[in-house]
Amino acid sequence: MEHAAAAEFRPFFGGVSEGVECMADFGEEIIHLRNVYKIFGDQPRGRALELAKAGVNKNEVQARTNHVVGLTDVNFSVREGEIFVVMGLSGSGKSTAIRTVNKLHDVTDGEVIVEGEDVQKMTGATLQAFRRQKMGMVFQHFALFPHRSVVENVSYGLEVQGVARSERFDAAIRALGLVGLESYANSYPDELSGGMQQRVGLARALASDPDILLMDEAFSALDPLIRRQMQDEMMAIQNDLKKTILFITHDLNEALRIGDRVCIMKDGAVVQIGTPEEILTKPATGYVAEFVQDVDQGRVIQVHEIMVTPDPVSQTATLSEGLQHVGDRAGAFVLDAAGAPAGVLTTGDAIRASGMGSNRLEDGLRTDFAVCKPTDTLNEVYAAAGRGIPIAVVDDDGRLVGNLDPRHIMEEMGRVESLIDDFEREVFM
């Protein structure tokens, strides 16, 4: 269902229409938000909710009822072990959404299920036990306890669980070890830099070894270099620990960099959910496309998304037959017996060879073509594409699986502009 929006989108040209199915690595869905509404105001369950349910947009509801719509009909599911990124600008409801998962916020309507239990129905000791065992949370502005030392901060979750002092300090030191801050155990938060403080925040979330990490703009308050470093560290930790991470950000680059799947929100509603590639190559609305245009696409889009089927020239063909076979393509490959590309025939070479009086295919072939893998990103083949000769896409055994036309790379990079025009720039209207 969450792909419904994406499915409406018509790919601009042929190629692999489905993204790489990397989701197969992840387990079952353990967090569900189903038809979640959140209204802020004196009477959240009154008319404002009715209007929101009827699909009236956020501003309209606010104008009519003086209630703010935080979330409206939000649905998404997070799979075990994946990094699920919720991305949106401020006021899009992303922080509200994450807070419904551990009931820091109550929902007005709908249900939030975590590991089969409805979080919103929990109260008192049940809720506290749930928060202690299942969740760790990391905050944008770190939210460390300034009056407690680093080790006391990190061990706080265990402290409220009633774990003995020495035991919880050991666990805290282990967690600090994961983020490289063991030696700062007795420091106080204000003695640490921003990046170190957020590492402490991360260690605090990891100390009680929860299954789920909620990260609310965890790296947004850090400067770009530190942010990048923290993202790398978090992904390294994730490779070892395989937590389920629900990550909130307003930075699409960050979302695409770390997310296994990305959910884009606007005005309290979900706009699109998909893998980073899907978000980039098939933005569901102009709003998403608007975001996407600022992203360095070449870093995310992979060769297999824009390569075309090889349709090679037969080895036995004559030069004129080959020229005919190339047609309006930049060129076509000739395969050897093993199916590996042996040479490439371009229109220019073919004409030059026949102008010299030859009609033999070998006279028009060139062998200095570039080779790449289907999973290479566009940035990696960009330099080779500059020569204007088709690039051979080969699999691990060296067999030709695709033909990458340099013009397609350029088209793909420039495609988003036209995409926005197609959506008539709805954001600004």
Next chain:
Amino acid sequence: MSTHLLAQDNPGIADNDVLDSFEIPFGTWIEQAVNWTTLNLTWLLDAIAWPFEFLLSNLVDNFLLQIPWVVLVGLMFAIAWLVRNLTVATATAIGLTVCGLLGEQYWEETARTIGLILVAVIVCVIIGIPVGILAGRIDSVWQVVRPTLDAMQVIHAFVYLLPFVYFWGVGRVAATMATMVFALPPLIRLTNLGIRQVPEDVVEAARAYGAPERRVLTDVQLPLARPAIMTGVNQTLLLAFSMLGIAAILGAGGLGSLLFRALGQQDVSLAAASGLAFFILAVILDRISQTDGSGSNLLSRITTAWRARSNPEVLLDNPDFNPEAERVEEEQPAFGEGRIAELSSNERTAITVAIAGGVVMVVSVFLTWANDAGLMTGYSRRDDADLAGQSFSGLAAEGGSWFAYMVALLGLMVIAAGATVWSGWQGGGRWLAPDGALFAGIGGLIAALGYLLIPTNAAASGYSDGIGVYVAIVGGLVATVGALLWVLRAPYSPRRPLKPKVVTGPIVIAGVGVALALISMFSSWILDERGDTIITPELQAEIDELRAQADAGEIEPAVAASEIQIIRARAQAADSIVIDGASSDGPQLGLWSLVLAVGGLAAAAVCAGAAGLDDRRQWLGGIVAMGLGVGVTMFSIGWVGSLARAGDPNYFSGVGAMIGGVAGVMLYVAGSSIVAGFERSKVYRDLPALEPDPAETTAATSVAVPDPV
């Protein structure tokens, strides 16, 4: 006629009389309600009054007013040290002692005042903090509490005083309740604010890790709101203090009641003394209740130690507990960060001399200061003949008395300064340093000289100085010379460059000091009001005649008695003897104060740069000015203290002694304004590199020498 009546019976709407015909009997209603309440709800009123009565009777009557003054001073000292630091604690003890020295009645009211304030603050804390917490956490509570607080603060105390008086009568219970209403609002407001200003995400973090609401409060909100709450307690205390006057009108007692009485009787002496006690107490209580969170107070040390009881290794990183923790860093100072200069052997020699002098000063107090009569008691006694053949140590009222005490105190200060610097302890404060040692040495020397300079009164027949005072002078000299050498050798420099011109500040202040010393010299140092014991023969004849007439039945005995009383009173007023600071009948300390003050002015001028803009010279000048100032103050303290101890109730030190003391303080301030800017120089790591390190040179040479084998 009838129309006129009609007009009266039916006044027009514009007529003020119309108001009477529609009178709202609000006052009567309330009166009825109050009457009914007092009659039928006595148990409720008693229940409300009980906690106040309980606290007042147990804390004030049965405790604070029962314990000896020394115990209360010690208690306050301990409390001040626990919640603040040693400096505040010392100031507290000194201030309270001064309150006590004003007289027994002032001490009693001081103790009672402390009790009243304490009760009011305790009740406010018990009510205010929980209400503030509720208001801070629950918006609807705050919406009710806020207008209530506004009302409490807008309505004048006199308005809500009345219901309290109606229900609980005139007395301290009603007074404490009124004080509570007045002092409570800031505590609730600040507690509420403190809870609310805790960052939302920090509270969320505690919740997100599964803390129950109670722990969110105790682990996060209260610790982070603590500064605001403590400010609230401080505010409450100050407001309670400001209500003491009104409380006194209600008969609560305390210093306010003394002031109230002084106002009624136009008694200047009572007003001045109780006003001083009031002021001192206000400053003390304010300082104690200001927790500035510097972290170095005894309480935080104790709690840190308590928290670390299971793994005390943590304390090793805490410089409060482990001086090594800091010293390790000191050994490797960061580039540009200096290390405090170490003691040279020259300096150690000077310190040794100064300490020796200090020890002699202290020892001298235990030796004989007076033989066959008392120097100070000689002034207040009619006849000292019964003291013949006795000798008195420095501690006795007939001996050195307060002069000796001051010599001992300043001797101890010299010792403490020397020991502190020698040991390398950094917590000595500003004056446990060479400058402190020098001005204490000078001050001690002058105090001992002052004792020697006081002329022997005619009444003290056969008086001779004991060995003690000469020993004290020798000790003072040695300490002064030692401290002077120390000052000359100690590597001190101004924290910030001094102004490159002669500054007027010290000279002006010292000039005021000289002027005060001059006034002091012409003011009374002795006020002898023992007139009732000096009846001249003529007066005695008059009295005898009156008695004879009464015996003879010529006048009524009662009339005669009152006539005699009047004669006595007149004689007392006429025979109030005033001796000024220069008179040879008195101690002449006013004269010597002036001499010292002029010297102090010269030193202050040197300090101001008049004798050349040289850092060290200005520093030395300043210290000498301070020392002379301390000495002048010692004259004042020695004389006032000794006379109070020796004299009878109608024999006082005069105001001149007090003015002399202020003159001394002025000289001290003149010097300290410059001296306070000096500190022990720092040595920078990159500087010694300019001269080759002998150890390094040797090492380099030994490497360069080829191995003979």
